[in-house]
Amino acid sequence: MKKLSLAVVGVLIVLTAAACGGYEPAEDEVVIGSVHPLTGALAGQGEMMHEGAQLAVDDLNEAGGIESLGGDSLVLRAGDSKGTADAGQIEAQRLVSEGAVALIGTYQSDVTANVSAVAERNRVPLVIDVAVDDVILEQGYEHTFRIQPNASSMGRDGAIALAELSKANGKPVRTVSYLHIEGAFGQSVHDAFEKEAADQGIDVVSEVTYPATNFTDATTQVREALAADPDVVVVTGYYPDSLLIAQAVRSLGGDVDALYGIANGGFDDSAFPADSGPAGADVLSANYHYAATDERAQDIRARFEQKYGRTMETSAMLAYQAVVVIAQGLEESGSKDPEELRDAIADLEIDDPLLEFGGPIAFDEAGENENASVTVMQIRDGKVEQVFPDEFKTADIVYPAGRAAGAKE
Amino acid sequence: MTTLTERPTTIAADDPRLKDSSATRSYAVLGVLVAVLAVLPFLLDDQTETVAVRTLIFAIMAVGWNLMSGYGGMFSFGHAAFFGIGAYTDAYLLVQHGVSPWIAMVVGALISAAAGTLIAFLCLRYKLAGPYFALATFAFAQVFLLAVQNIDALNRTEGFNVPILSEDSWTMMQWKAGSPLYFWIPLGILALGLLGTIWFVHSRTGQYAQAVRDDETAAASLGINVMRVRLVTVAASCALTSVAGSFYTQYYFFVGPEQGFGSAVSVNAIVPAVIGGIGTIWGPLVGALIVGPLSEWIADVLREPPGFLSFLEGLSGLDVAVYAALLILIVLFMPKGIYGTLRDRFRS
Numbered sequence: 073m074k075k076l077s078l079a080v081v082g083v084l085i086v087l088t089a090a091a092c093g094g095y096e097p098a099e100d101e102v103v104i105g106s107v108h109p110l111t112g113a114l115a116g117q118g119e120m121m122h123e124g125a126q127l128a129v130d131d132l133n134e135a136g137g138i139e140s141l142g143g144d145s146l147v148l149r150a151g152d153s154k155g156t157a158d159a160g161q162i163e164a165q166r167l168v169s170e171g172a173v174a175l176i177g178t179y180q181s182d183v184t185a186n187v188s189a190v191a192e193r194n195r196v197p198l199v200i201d202v203a204v205d206d207v208i209l210e211q212g213y214e215h216t217f218r219i220q221p222n223a224s225s226m227g228r229d230g231a232i233a234l235a236e237l238s239k240a241n242g243k244p245v246r247t248v249s250y251l252h253i254e255g256a257f258g259q260s261v262h263d264a265f266e267k268e269a270a271d272q273g274i275d276v277v278s279e280v281t282y283p284a285t286n287f288t289d290a291t292t293q294v295r296e297a298l299a300a301d302p303d304v305v306v307v308t309g310y311y312p313d314s315l316l317i318a319q320a321v322r323s324l325g326g327d328v329d330a331l332y333g334i335a336n337g338g339f340d341d342s343a344f345p346a347d348s349g350p351a352g353a354d355v356l357s358a359n360y361h362y363a364a365t366d367e368r369a370q371d372i373r374a375r376f377e378q379k380y381g382r383t384m385e386t387s388a389m390l391a392y393q394a395v396v397v398i399a400q401g402l403e404e405s406g407s408k409d410p411e412e413l414r415d416a417i418a419d420l421e422i423d424d425p426l427l428e429f430g431g432p433i434a435f436d437e438a439g440e441n442e443n444a445s446v447t448v449m450q451i452r453d454g455k456v457e458q459v460f461p462d463e464f465k466t467a468d469i470v471y472p473a474g475r476a477a478g479a480k481e
Numbered sequence: 482m483t484t485l486t487e488r489p490t491t492i493a494a495d496d497p498r499l500k501d502s503s504a505t506r507s508y509a510v511l512g513v514l515v516a517v518l519a520v521l522p523f524l525l526d527d528q529t530e531t532v533a534v535r536t537l538i539f540a541i542m543a544v545g546w547n548l549m550s551g552y553g554g555m556f557s558f559g560h561a562a563f564f565g566i567g568a569y570t571d572a573y574l575l576v577q578h579g580v581s582p583w584i585a586m587v588v589g590a591l592i593s594a595a596a597g598t599l600i601a602f603l604c605l606r607y608k609l610a611g612p613y614f615a616l617a618t619f620a621f622a623q624v625f626l627l628a629v630q631n632i633d634a635l636n637r638t639e640g641f642n643v644p645i646l647s648e649d650s651w652t653m654m655q656w657k658a659g660s661p662l663y664f665w666i667p668l669g670i671l672a673l674g675l676l677g678t679i680w681f682v683h684s685r686t687g688q689y690a691q692a693v694r695d696d697e698t699a700a701a702s703l704g705i706n707v708m709r710v711r712l713v714t715v716a717a718s719c720a721l722t723s724v725a726g727s728f729y730t731q732y733y734f735f736v737g738p739e740q741g742f743g744s745a746v747s748v749n750a751i752v753p754a755v756i757g758g759i760g761t762i763w764g765p766l767v768g769a770l771i772v773g774p775l776s777e778w779i780a781d782v783l784r785e786p787p788g789f790l791s792f793l794e795g796l797s798g799l800d801v802a803v804y805a806a807l808l809i810l811i812v813l814f815m816p817k818g819i820y821g822t823l824r825d826r827f828r829s
Contacts (some may be wrong), residue, residue: 111798152780157740158535161733162777165658166528182737185642189734192645193658211642254630255638 097171101147102138102408104129104398105167106391107160107177107187110152117179117387121201122150123380124388125176127372128395138399140406146399153178157186164190173410174199174401174417176394179387181205181256188216197414199397201390204335205256209438215414217435219393219427220360221444223257223335227264229446230334230358234304235272237448237460241471243329245304249278249297251317252308261308261335277302287313294320304330307339314338315348322351329472333357340449340456342383352451354473356459361428361447362389364458364466369426386427393426397433428464504683507762511679515672522661530664534732536773537667538725542746543753543765544674545721550751551760552682553714554694555601558615559622560750562600563593563719565741567726569629572641572736575653577634582654586727590720597719598712605711619747626742640737643730654731667728671766674721678762681717690714722750756811758818767820775807776800 097103106125108118129148137143149172151163160183164175168190175191175198178184184203191198192213200208200218204226209218221229238245250265252258258281266276278300282293294317297305305328307317314336321331332355333339339357348355362384363369372392376384397417402408405416422433431443448460450469457467525533542564550556570589574580580588604617629635649656656662681687689710692700701707730736740746753772758764779800786793793799815822 111801115798154776156745157735157737158729158733159776162528162531162535165531166777169526169528182640182735182739185640185735185737186733189642189645190658193734205639207639207642211644213645259638 097147100142100144102141102144102402103147103149103167103170103172104395105149105151105164105170105172105175107151107153107164107167107175107183108179108391109155109183110150112155114155114179118153118155120380120382120385120388121179121391122148124376124384124391125201125395127376127379128392128399131372132395132399138402140403141408144408146395148395151177153180153183153187155180155183157182160184161186161190165194168194168196172196173408173413174398176201176391176398178203181208184208188213191215194410195414196410197398197401197417199394199417201394202387204261206260207256209440213439217397217417217439217441219390219397219433219441219444221446222440223260224264225440225444226335226358226360226446227261227266228268230261230306230332231265231268231272231274233358233446233448233460234306234332235269235274237469237471238304238329241469243303243472245274245329247275247277247300247302248304248306248332249280249300249302250276250306250308251280251282251293251297253284253310253313254281255284257335258308265306265334282309282313287316290316290320291324293317294324294326298324298326298328302328304328304332306332306334307336308334309336309338311338311341311344315344318348318351318355331355331473333359334446335359339451341385342456345451345454345456348451354470355451356469356471356473357449357456358446359449360386360390360444361449361458362386363426363428363464365428365464366424366426368424372426389426393433396426397422428458504679507679508676510763511672511675515668518668519665522664527659530659530661532774532777534663534667536769537664537671538729538732539749539753539773540766540769541667541671541674541725541728542722542750543757543769544671544678545718545725546750547718547754547759547761547765548678548681548721549597549601549715549718551754551764552678552687552694553690553711553718555605555711555715556611556615557618557718558747558751559600559618559620560719560722561742561744561746562618562622562625563597563722564726564729564746564750565622565625565629565738566593566596567723568730568736568741569635569641569726570723571727571730572643573635575643575730576641581652582727582731583652586724589723589727593719593723594716597715601712601715602708605708619744622742622744622747626738626744629738629742638738640735640740641730643734645734663732667725667732670724670728674724675762675766677717677721681714682762686710686713752808754818756808756818758821758824761818761821761824764818764820768818771807771819772804775804779803 106122108121110118126148129146133145137145149167151167153160160178164187178187179202181203184200185208188198188208192215198216204223206222206224234245250262252262278297280293280297307314315338336357338344339355340359345352373384400420400422401413401417405412418435425433428447429443430445434442436442447458447464449456450459452467458464459467459469546560567589570592571582571585574585575582600621604614609617630638646655689705693707693710697707753768754765757768783793
C-alpha cells in the first residue's frame, strides 16, 4: 500500500509536468486565435470556418502583412471547442496565453458566451464570426464584437423583407405559420419576427416548435402549421430539420404562397438544392449572406474551392471577414497591444464588406455591427440566388412561389 | 452475564490488532497529496491551469458519484441532475439576487441532497435495482434538463452569465483570470470530499452501506436499516456533486441547460471513477487525473509531434479514439479500474 501511494503521487507529478510547455510567437508575428468546433458533430462547419480564416491570413500575408507593424505577418492558431463550452474556454485561454492578440469564433452561441467571458477577463478582443444570440452582447462586455446580425434583428428584418417583397409582387402576406426549433435561437428570432410582423399587418396565426434532438420526421409539426391555412410558412432552424420540413411541406401538398426561412441554417446552404430536390424549389430564405454581387467575394470563394475542395459557405466568409476586421484594427492601431487593438476595432469602418450588408462594417456601443442586414435568397433552378432587395439581386424572384414551395409538377 | 458482554468490548477497543490503521494511512496520503498539488499553480501557466481546474472538477464529481455508486452500490446515470442543481442554484441566486456564491454553494448542496434523497427513495421504495435504478436516475436527470429549458425564471435555454467584476472579490468568489485561488478552492473541496469519503468508509454508516451493497438481505437480517443507510449515502454523494456544479458556474462564468444538466455531465462523473476504480478511495482521483488532461495532452502532442509521430500532425479527433481505446482496454484488462487492479496486485 505504501509503495502504491508513493507511485500514485509520482505519476501525478509526471502527468502534470508533461502537460506544460507551449507555443511562443516570433518577433515579427502577430497571432490570431481561432476557436471553432474542429471535432464532434459540428466538425465539418468548424473546419470550413477555420479554413476561411486561414485563407484570409494567407491573402493578407501575401499582400505584405501588417504595414503599420513593419510588414509583420499574421499567424492563425487553431483552437478546438469540440462544440462544448468548457473545451472552448480552455482553448481560448490557451490561445491567449500563447500570445494571441485577438480571437475569432465560435459558431455556437453557448460556446461564444463562454469565450467572450475569457476575452473580457483577459482584455483581448473577440470578433464573433457566427453566433446569433442577443444576450452575448447584453453583458456589457467591452471586448466582444459581432459582424453578423443578431437574432432579434434578423427576425425583425425578415418580417420587413417578407412584407415588402410580397407587396411588390402583388400578393401581400396577411397570415403566417411559424415553425421553429426549440431553444434560445428559434425563440428569439420568432419573438422579434412576431413583434415586427404586427406592425407590418402580418398575423402569426400559429407557432409550432420542434425539438432540437431526435427530430426525424416533420410531418406532424408541418400538418399543424398548415392547419391554420396561412399565406406563408416561416421556418427558423438548422440544416437537417429544415430539410425535413421542406420535404414534409411538399409531401403534404401545402397550398401556401411561400416557404420562407429566417436565419435558417439550411435553405440558403449551397448543398440544400441538391439534397432537397423538388421540395426545395423556389424556397425563400432571409439571412445574412456573402456578397454574391461583389467580385472580390466571388474571387475569394473561387480560390477557397480550389484550395480546400469544397464550397465556401457564408459562415466561412464571416470567418474570413473577422480576420480582415482584426487586420484592419492592427493596421489602424499600429500596435500588438490587445487593448489598443480593441480600441481600434471599436472605431473601425470597413467600407467593402464581403457580406451583403446595407453599409460599412462599424460597431456600436454594445459591439454589434450597425449595418448588418439580411438578404433574401431563393432556390432557382437548383441554385441559391439573391432575389431581394433589388440592389443585391442575382436573379428575379418568383412570388407567390407556386403551390407550396416546389409543389408544382 | 453482564460481565460477559462487557468484557469483550473493552478488550476489542484496546486490541492494537483491531485498530484501524488503514484510515490513518489514508489521511496521511491525503495530506501529502494535497500539499504536493497545492504548489501546482506556481508551476503551471494560465492555460495548463485551466486544464488542471477542469480536472479537479471532474475529480470532485467522480468522488461524489463514487460514494453513491461505488460504496452504496446504487449505480447513478443521472448525476447531471445534482451537478446542474448546484450550478443553477449558484447562477440564479447570484445573478437574480446577488447572493454570495459561498452561500449558494451550501444552499445548492442542501437542495441537491434533498432532491437526491427523494429520487432515491422513490426508486428504492419501488424496488428498482441494477440497470433499472440507473435508467431511473437517467430519466430524472432528463426531466430536470427539460424543466430548466422551459422555466422562464431560469432563463430557459439561454442560461446565466455571471457578471464580471472589475476587482477581485472574496465574497463573490471572483478573481482575475489565472489566479491560483481558482485552483486552490476546488482542491480544498476535493480534499474535503476525500476526507469525508475516508471517514465515511470507516464509519459505522459507511460499513453498513458496504454491507448493504454486498448483500442487502443479509444486512437487513442483521438489523441494519437498509433504506436509511442508503439514503444517507445518496445525500452525501449528491451534495458533493452539487458543490462541483456551483464551482463550475463560478469558474466558467456561464451555465446553460446542457452545461448543467446534459447527459454528457453524467458521463463525466462516471468515467473517471470507472477508469480509476469504482468503490475505492483513490480510484476516482486517479481516473480524473488521466481523463481530465487527456484530450489537451493529445492535442498538444499532435500540434507539434515528435519525429516518429510526425505522420499524425494536424489530425484532429484522435483524443476521442484514444479515450475510447483506453476505456475498452481498462474494462477488458483492469475491470476494477487502474487503481483498484494495481492495489489488488500489490496486496497479493
